[in-house]
Amino acid sequence: MEIRIGDLAKRSGCEVVTVRYYEKEGLMPKPARSGGNFRLYGDAHIERLQFIRHCRSLDMTLSEIRTLLGLRDNPTQDCGGINVLLETHIQQVEMRVAALLQLRQHLVNLREKCSGSRPMEACGILNGLSDSNCHVARSKQSNL
Amino acid sequence: MEIRIGDLAKRSGCEVVTVRYYEKEGLMPKPARSGGNFRLYGDAHIERLQFIRHCRSLDMTLSEIRTLLGLRDNPTQDCGGINVLLETHIQQVEMRVAALLQLRQHLVNLREKCSGSRPMEACGILNGLSDSNCHVARSKQSNL
DNA sequence: ATAGCTCTCTATAGTAGCTATAGAGTCAAG
DNA sequence: CTTGACTCTATAGCTACTATAGAGAGCTAT
CATH class of the missing domain: 1.20.5 (Single alpha-helices involved in coiled-coils or other helix-helix interfaces)
Structure with a gap:
């Protein structure tokens, strides 16, 4: 189940350019690419982008979100x-x-x-x- | 009574760079210059900058302030x-x-x-x- | 006159979180 | 084979400043 950037954006309620921006800023990982060099995303990407967008809807800065994602990616510590x-x-x-x-x-x-x-x-x-x-x-x- | 940009800034509670920025944005008129190319300001400039800073302290945008200044400079109409x-x-x-x-x-x-x-x-x-x-x-x- | 100091000059880049644009390539349908 | 929707990269713009670099102005102390 691989979707392209337009679908991903639609499912997360943001713009295509915003997804690429998050990638550039290191909030979204670099995805796989199709033969034609299109970005291909899976479920984990969808969930992560929705997480980011939800945080943004709570007016958190990208820096705060980066911190949260880091904590989330590193689940050994306490919360x-x-x-x-x-x-x-x-x-x-x-x-x-x-x-x-x-x-x-x-x-x-x-x-x-x-x-x-x-x-x-x-x-x-x-x-x-x-x-x-x-x-x-x-x-x-x-x-x- | 001519003062330089540092004094003007101090009297209006803003930074020197901000005054130059307002000039570039057309909110402050281009002032006279000294022999050494320093900007020289008079009372009208002080009053105008204080007006701008007061509007900013009320969180008006520069665009709104531009409009207000325009209305102010054009005192024939009603308010x-x-x-x-x-x-x-x-x-x-x-x-x-x-x-x-x-x-x-x-x-x-x-x-x-x-x-x-x-x-x-x-x-x-x-x-x-x-x-x-x-x-x-x-x-x-x-x-x- | 010369050194040192503060103030000023211009020009440029950076901040946050995108948005908009240009110019080119990809892909499926008719 | 062409149309159209989608995607790609790279770049500039938005707000209201802030920060930086490198150079000149002007005053005081020696």
């Missing part, structure tokens, strides 16, 4: 590392939510400053944006 | 366009928050699946990630 990775990831997501909610509040405050159609010079929003004293506090890398 | 832009931006932020909260729930569910230190094959998290039936629903471009 404490996986718990740590997931816990860290959850915390990052929660921090991002908090930052976005703060941001939303700033934007809503700004929106209140102009009700509608005034001449440009009187627009409270523009003036609010010009006001250099009301910058949003941000850490070094915002991670919104 | 309805600014309201629309801001409203759209707030909605994008709210969608992102919603998506992240969903994502967080998925991650927390996954975390429940493995309490601690089992051998790798039994790790509920890895098995949960392999399960292709539990992908997170995502629109075309996730915008997390």
Whole structure:
């Protein structure tokens, strides 16, 4: 049961180019090739790509996924590392939510400053944006 | 009162390279030059850069900021366009928050699946990630 | 004047995770 | 035998910067 890259992509809900990209990045192993130099994939490839895509749908970075795949390929150890990775990831997501909610509040405050159609010079929003004293506090890398 | 790029950057809380980048992108006008070919800035530049940085701190894209600057430089019309832009931006932020909260729930569910230190094959998290039936629903471009 | 130091200049490449394009080859059906 | 769908490689583009190299400007201390 050997399928080509288009089928593999379809079954995993991603683009053909993305599969090749994962191969280049070392997340997917180099597959066998047909006589005409087409990539040929089997069940293990399908499962692995679905694993990757599922991790991506959980917004993990390729680097995190690489780590998970490494742990998975190396099943002698215990799985404490996986718990740590997931816990860290959850915390990052929660921090991002908090930052976005703060941001939303700033934007809503700004929106209140102009009700509608005034001449440009009187627009409270523009003036609010010009006001250099009301910058949003941000850490070094915002991670919104 | 003419300052050089380092001072300008310091006053606006960004890097020197970022100022040059904004110039290349057409957000900042090309400034006058000194005899030694150094960029020289005045008050208008300072105000404009602070405006840009404030918008960035509100997570607006450079493209959105370009639009705002265009509206600002063209003060004959009324300011309805600014309201629309801001409203759209707030909605994008709210969608992102919603998506992240969903994502967080998925991650927390996954975390429940493995309490601690089992051998790798039994790790509920890895098995949960392999399960292709539990992908997170995502629109075309996730915008997390 | 010369050394040392900080600031500035241009140009280029790298970051993440793809997406898009060009130009060529493969393969099955009509 | 040609059409069409699929695949191949290689390269450039996207966002908003960051990092690097190598050279010049301008000030202070000797």
